[in-house]
Amino acid sequence: MLKLNSSQRRSLAARAHHINPIVMIGKDGLSAGVMSELDKGLSNHELIKIKILNGDRKARALLLEEICQQLEAFPVNHIGKILVIYRPETEGKEPAC
Template sequence: MPLSTQDIKRLRRIGHHLKPVLIFGDKGLSDNFVEELNLRLEDHELIKVKVNAETRDDRAAIVQALTEKGSAELIQRIGNIALLYRPAQKPSPKLSNILRYQNA
């Protein structure tokens, strides 16, 4: 289900103060990285990922692959930081960035 403009604005507001929880480096898109990505998305719902790549095109391709592998929605990409969202099956009030910053 596509997100509305209001939802995207709210997620961008929440994500503004988050720190990257994953850093995509030179080891590529390994199975372990995808597993960690899925785990972080399930726990936090909204995460920042730092992508270390040489060119814009490389960063765009990596972010596209991350959204596909993680079944996530790209909320925003600025420079080498991508903000990804995927609703959790059972969100945890202590871990979910959406629930913790509900009033943002």
């Protein structure tokens, strides 16, 4: 899983404050359709929010890790049932914060 330093994470979390979740993950978990929508969202916006409707904190943390590994994204924030992830527009590019 890719990592951000604390100042990058704070800057991205501030940018994400006013955006709405683009995907909601329910009881079916990470299906191919969900992963496809997450990939499209990251391609279009770089920074997205995800809402998880089920599971405890540990399960949500595992989902965050799995999503970031599969999509080569940076985990930004995990507060309650909301996850924030970031993937730079061009592959291999470090976050510009």
